[in-house]
Amino acid sequence: MLKIDHPQIYIYSYQLSRESKTEVKSIWTWANNIWQHFSHEKELIFSQANLGYPLTKAKKFSHSNKIDGSFKFCRLDDSQGILARIGSPETDENKDIDIAALKDFNVNNLMLADSYQDWLGQTIFITYKLPTYQPPTKKYLRQVADECLKNLFPEASVHPPFYRDTELLGSSIFEYSSLKSQLQVFVYLVDDEIEEKLGQILLPLFELFCYRHKITKAFLDSRKNYDFLKGQYAKIEGIIASLETKIPEFESNNDVASQKNVNTDESLTSLKIILKQLLRENLDYQRELEFLESSNNTINIHDYNYQEKVAQICDKWQASTEDLTTFKFFIDKNSPYLQKQIQGDLGYFKHGTDLIKIAVDLVAGIVDIEQAEIDRSLERTIQILGTGLGAGGIVVSAVANYVERDIVFRIPQNGDRIHPAVASLLWSLLAVIVVSGLVGWINGAWKINQYRWFRRKSEPPRLSDSQSPAVNDMLQEVAEVRSPTEQE
Template sequence: MNDFDFEVYAPNFHSFTFKVHTGIDKNLQTISCDRKWILDTYNPIVEQLGDFPRDTIKLREETPKNTPFSLLDYRKNARLFDSDNGNLESNKPRRKLLVYPQQFDDSYSLSLDLFIPETPETDKINREKIKQFNPNNCFQIDTELGQTFLITAFLEENNSQNYEKIANYCLHELLSISLEEIETKLYRQGEIFDSNILEYGYPKEDEFHAVVVFFTDKSNSEKLEEVYWELPSLFLYHHKIINAYADSRLDYHKLDNQVAKIENLVSSIKKQDNTKNSQLSELELDNYKDTLKELLNLSLDYSQTLRNLQYYQNTIAINSHNYQIKLNKIQTISNNDLDFFARLIDKEWITLQEQIKADLSYFNQGNIILNRGIETIRGLIEIDQAKSDRLR
């Protein structure tokens, strides 16, 4: 398979990167991120690309009332730059770079589209040159909220049967991820605008997200271009959903461990409760008090973690609704049902909510056991105190 080679035409490499700029994290700490994050992310990428002008974008200072809005200090939403064709030593084809930064209610979005314009005989690249689109992995940004990679290109008819294999190799070369790992990340495939589309990254298991679309007709690519400006918000909601679910799994395991501790402590109460009518010894009383302290400490942490789980369920519900609204808008613009993306709502987003709902039902039972354990120990201590008072 290593000798597998292919050619794609007029490739576009899109990167949609997201960052929370205001809010509260899961540890109840305030989040505050300056708009400078856009420049700090964008400038190193341009520097690595090497054939685009640097320090060319300025950010607006004012904040419009309605979001989302472009962060560029221009009347245009985005800026388009041409590569420096005078650098003949670079051996790079003529490329363009579209820059589209936005601010949402609580997040930033930096959308970049690096592409070779459609031109006869000069827009063709082979597998080896795909790496030039992401030198030193400069497009891969470490951000908690997430990043979506979108590759679009034209394939000749004789290559259309190998589109899955070609898609895997494109991501392998572009992102420097092993071919085996890319193949395991392939989540599903289908059609969009009469073109093949493949999506990578399982929503329940992986925060990685990449999409590859192969066109065979120019009119199909134009349909995607019509809705391009709506894609950042659609992918933003996607990442908010899968991030909330990933965080819920961390709290799920935390609660599961806490339930085990609660059951052990409650079991220890039953073993200690052999006094019946006799008075507790000083050692037994101290053991009960220590157990009560542990349960009270667990109770606070358990309640907070349970609340987090409810928060993640609500977050998924809200962003699933936002995803649906945005998809409806894209469907209207493109006059297409976009069933490939619509299926996510019914197949995944609802399933994630139902999973957390089931978790909450289970762990609420643990809360009942915890409270009963606390009440039992308090009762035993109060009874022992009453016995002591009678003796005195």
């Protein structure tokens, strides 16, 4: 059985600050559960009132001769953090203890907080000493690290997989991490000198892990956002596909022979419904795209903050950045990869914005053309009827003076002649029909679909000119259709 001396477990836990006063299912629930289990002061309850900056003074507990610990609290900008320590007191009886004793440090997985909306993540930093001063092999140290995790987290699905091993201050340190679990674990062989140096960077290390979890949290949120955008993109493609089935209807509208089979009112209504749907989907799509850009900006900001903390640790230890590959690897390799992934997503989904814009311009162009033709048809109809009515009025005026008898309503008898007033009315109607027909034939108005005459003009939503030549041709056609109308 593998044995170690004085194991210490440092748990760095973080969450975003919340406006809600309730602390149910939060970092405080997690801290109080540990305190209630290990401390004899059961009445003490931690809350946001314990926060401060920098790390507050330790609130200690003693569970037994084998286990003691402490809590420290800190507010970091928009986040809250707790540093909990659970370990073995520095006594002779805690030397040469079995690694299996670590099971008592994490009863019922108390160390691990539940994931929730404001949860950022945890870094668990396990330190231990060896009972012998003989230099151990890396293979042996890896075995010790694996056993520490197996006993601390008996459920294999709980702890993250092995990631990499490096050296920190000349001693081996093993990292187990997974972005999806928001959990990072280090197992580190220390001595008295290393423990002293770790004490010098207590706050910078606490902030370093916080920025690391903010970066990974932003990336995980972007993955959820990616899935939503992917669904929206597919939905928009479906709308555009349905639009393609409507366009041939308007092409057939230009064929006089087929106009009897086309209801322009229904076609325009369906097009306007598609246009509104596209505009609505575009709004949701743009919001999600902005959220994706926000995730990328968040990573950029905390990438800088992380590097600042690495520089602080180097100053404290009088070391170079090459000596901190344990912490620097994340910012050199992992963070750039996360940024490139999000930037690639942004490049892909921005094409969806262009697709929506082209589709909206196309629909608006078709509606403009049809509306312009309807307006021109209506103006011609008014012109024709106005001319005919004017001619009828002239005829009525011309024959009005010849009406001498009053109209008497009675059953017509044989030999009755048409009353002069009725005759003038008939001449007027005849003049209206003949003149209107002549003007309509000259203007070609009777070739316009009768369904368009009494359409009310409505201006559809317009976006800026599209880069698509096809759409620009459509908009040019609108101008050509409207130009004769304005001249008239």
